[in-house]
Amino acid sequence: MQTLAEMAVEVLRCADGRAKTALSHRHAAAWFAARASGQPLPIGRASPPDFPARPAKPDLLPPRDVPRRRPGSAQGRIALLHAVAHIELNAVDLHWDILARFTDQPMPLGFYDDWVKAADEESRHFNLISDRLEALGSHYGALAAHAGMWKAAEDTVADLKGRLAVVPMVLEARGLDVTPGMIEVFSRAGDSETRAALEVIYAEEVGHVAYGSKWFNWLCGREGLDPKEAFHDLVRLYFHGGLKPPFNEEKRAEAGLPPDFYWPLVEAQAPRD
Ligand SMILES: [Fe+2]
Numbered sequence: 001m002q003t004l005a006e007m008a009v010e011v012l013r014c015a016d017g018r019a020k021t022a023l024s025h026r027h028a029a030a031w032f033a034a035r036a037s038g039q040p041l042p043i044g045r046a047s048p049p050d051f052p053a054r055p056a057k058p059d060l061l062p063p064r065d066v067p068r069r070r071p072g073s074a075q076g077r078i079a080l081l082h083a084v085a086h087i088e089l090n091a092v093d094l095h096w097d098i099l100a101r102f103t104d105q106p107m108p109l110g111f112y113d114d115w116v117k118a119a120d121e122e123s124r125h126f127n128l129i130s131d132r133l134e135a136l137g138s139h140y141g142a143l144a145a146h147a148g149m150w151k152a153a154e155d156t157v158a159d160l161k162g163r164l165a166v167v168p169m170v171l172e173a174r175g176l177d178v179t180p181g182m183i184e185v186f187s188r189a190g191d192s193e194t195r196a197a198l199e200v201i202y203a204e205e206v207g208h209v210a211y212g213s214k215w216f217n218w219l220c221g222r223e224g225l226d227p228k229e230a231f232h233d234l235v236r237l238y239f240h241g242g243l244k245p246p247f248n249e250e251k252r253a254e255a256g257l258p259p260d261f262y263w264p265l266v267e268a269q270a271p272r273d
């Protein structure tokens with residue numbers, strides 16, 4: 001029987017986007033079927049790769065070399081969707097990585113349920129956006145993409161609280177801030193199908209941020225730490241650049257992120273490019 005950690009490593013080692021997300025859906029279904037039967041799969045131990053396997057295309061470039069997106073044009077909207085697809089594929093890997101990377105720390109089964117569900121949802125997000133790219137005459141891999149996406153994972157490779165602070169509670173929370181603007185771009189362009197895909201993503205991403213807050217607070221509780229102080233320390237340690245307002249206060253609140261967690265980090269350092 002495959003352990004959860006082995007399943008996670010299998011997804012991380014799969015390069016092709018559609019194949020990776022198909023495997024991700026299959027493993028998530030196996031995990032939840034076993035949970036429903038009352039006999040959860042063992043978590044196990046595995047050695048996740050330092051970097052997840054990725055397809056030969058897109059070419060990965062330093063952020064400053066990725067062409068700028070001008071959402072006023074059809075080509076600009078394709079570039080924007082391409083960037084979203086890249087983020088979603090990275091998110092699939094980030095969620096399986098947290099499942100495989102920290103198996104030395106015993107966690108309640110609900111921790112694994114949450115991240116398997118998040119990985120399953122990211123897989124759907126990648127496919128939804130890839131479908132829209134293809135409907136618009138492009139595809140994932142057609143344009144260059146951001147090379148630095150795995151940095152947050154590398155920086156927090158040995159720190160589960162740091163991983164939760166930076167990935168769901170900073171980066172995915174940032175997604176909640178910017179997605180309404182993207183929905184508006186596709187609405188104005190009359191592209192209701194892309195708008196619908198982005199609305200699915202927007203609704204489900206609140207859950208991912210909430211899982212981050214939930215398990216971050218839980219770990220702080222287990223270790224007797226003040227969660228707000230710990231969050232500030234870890235974000236300053238691992239996230240290079242201050243947080244950028246405006247914040248989506250409503251959705252952040254829904255996800256269990258209070259203002260005194262993120263506002264003090266705005267001026268922490270010079271904003272990142
Ligand atoms: Fe997503």
Ligand SMILES: [Fe+2]
Pocket residue numbers: 091118122172205208
């Ligand atoms: Fe997410």
